[in-house]
Amino acid sequence: MTSTVVRASGLTKRYGSFAAVDHVDFALEEHRIYGLLGRNGAGKTTLMQLLTGQLFPNEGELEVFGRTPAEHADVLRRLCFIAESQRYPEDFTPKHVFTSAPWFFENWDAEFAERLIADFRLPVKRRIKKLSRGQLSAVGVIVGLASRAPLTFFDEPYLGLDAVARHIFYDRLLEDYAEHPRTIVLSTHLIDEVANLLEHVILIDQGRILLDRDAEEVRGQATTIAGARSVVEEFVQGRPIIGREGLGGLASVTIDGRLEREERIRAAELGLELAPVSLQQLIVHLTGADLAGATEKEVAA
Amino acid sequence: MDESRPIFLQIAEQIENDIIDGVLAEGSQIPSTNEFAAYYRINPATALKGVTRLVDDGIVVKRRGIGMFVTEGARDRLVERRRADFSAAYLRPLIIEAEKLGITIDDLAALIRAERIAS
Structure with a gap:
């Protein structure tokens, strides 16, 4: 040990x-x-x-x-x-x-x-x-x-x-x-x-x-979901959101937490794009101005 | 390396692919974890975790003081496992995309045959 x-x-x-x-x-x-x-x-x-x-x-x-x-x-x-x-x-x-x-x-x-x-x-x-x-x-x-x-x-x-x-x-x-x-x-x-x-x-x-x-736990722990705003918002409801961007009717939301295979398939069926979040991107999200006060517990919750 | 998934899983899959393709024959020695670490520029503990997964699955066996070797029958077992995953990993996304584009199942079958002949 x-x-x-x-x-x-x-x-x-x-x-x-x-x-x-x-x-x-x-x-x-x-x-x-x-x-x-x-x-x-x-x-x-x-x-x-x-x-x-x-x-x-x-x-x-x-x-x-x-x-x-x-x-x-x-x-x-x-x-x-x-x-x-x-x-x-x-x-x-x-x-x-x-x-x-x-x-x-x-x-x-x-x-x-x-x-x-x-x-x-x-x-x-x-x-x-x-x-x-x-x-x-x-x-x-x-x-x-x-x-x-x-x-x-x-x-x-x-x-x-x-x-x-x-x-x-x-x-x-x-x-x-x-x-x-x-x-x-x-x-x-x-x-x-x-x-x-x-x-x-x-x-x-x-x-x-x-x-x-x-x-290894941090890798792939966050996912960005992009697509039509209303569909994205519905999909991420109830999940811990650590980043949010938008352009017209499109939204791109980053959540903390892994998606299971079933959820990935559902996202694909809804026409949503899933993108991995690198360690660097995750850190930008976690230490960005809007979330500067968040603690590990809040982020992991 | 793909950013979205744990590296140790990717290392394990890479070795599995080499066994399925015959690059690593049954009974042959696989590179050491330090060699994997240096080649992929990853932490040796991560490489070890990937190899340990294969040991746990019985794909690779550790011989103390010598190294790690591909077990007999490893290839067949890997192929069987990949076949079981084939539908969810490849067919379902294909069918979803085809439906989105209005391609029927019959059209899809024809496309697959045509592609097969072309390649």
Whole structure:
């Protein structure tokens, strides 16, 4: 069985009267890939900073590898946090970063790092402040992968990385995770790109957790029904509606919940079109302005 | 991968298709879950779930330390199951669409025969 790596209850971080993380409860299990998703300012980075001991919570309980992370060296050395815009000392080159990495990460694999450097075509002797935005992101991605930390966070790791480089990242992540299982938290806006890599999804909005479910449960959990307005409205009656669009006499309504085969056949007989809702579309619906206050319970009801 | 359905089901179906088409012969070894994960760029736990489903159905058998193999008689059982689903999955939508367009059952039968000859 898997063991729990992170356990949070009632975890809260306030900046003045603003709660960036607002009484959240969740757990992260060992050897899984998590997606921490949400809009800008939802609280994703603050949450990861709490988990990595960079911030102190105002309220609530937090255990990482069984202890509070802040100021516990034995916890911190098992963590790796790749920030969106990591800063490095003046005059550092990528070579300096990779040479000093083994001091902080006991599982550091220098050979793997070399392979990644070649994959990303990273100029290791150029000063970091002269690197392009994408090359700077590649430095972070390489550290995150080659460190093989038992709990690794990637916070929007690929600003400026092109599509080819992002796919190298996904491929190497999956390969290495298969050989060296560990807990990985990916926080990103590019939901469609990473959706299939995730085992579990945590959606955060306005400092609260909106959704905390297995990715496979989320997939296909919502359906969009389109057709003549009156027919659509009758079909969706009594179902939890999470999105609604219309054009003249046509309506397109997204419901939360799977349709059984019989219902699909009935929809076809009524002349309705059914369309799948991707994880990204679902999240747009769930975190859209009109439903910003909905909780997981309301959505699932 | 199709967004509307669980990926593990799609992985299981893909392997079933390969067994029905003879790409994976009875008694032969199927790729490992990590190979499936890398090929389809999916989480290995998802790939494992798909393969486990086939193990539970007796289509694939796990030999500890070696890998997973297609069982004897797997193809016949899959074909039988697909035949049972054929009506609901293919015929009913076809008939509904035909009725919508005013195509009679006899016309439909003629169309199927004509299509068969053309292909």
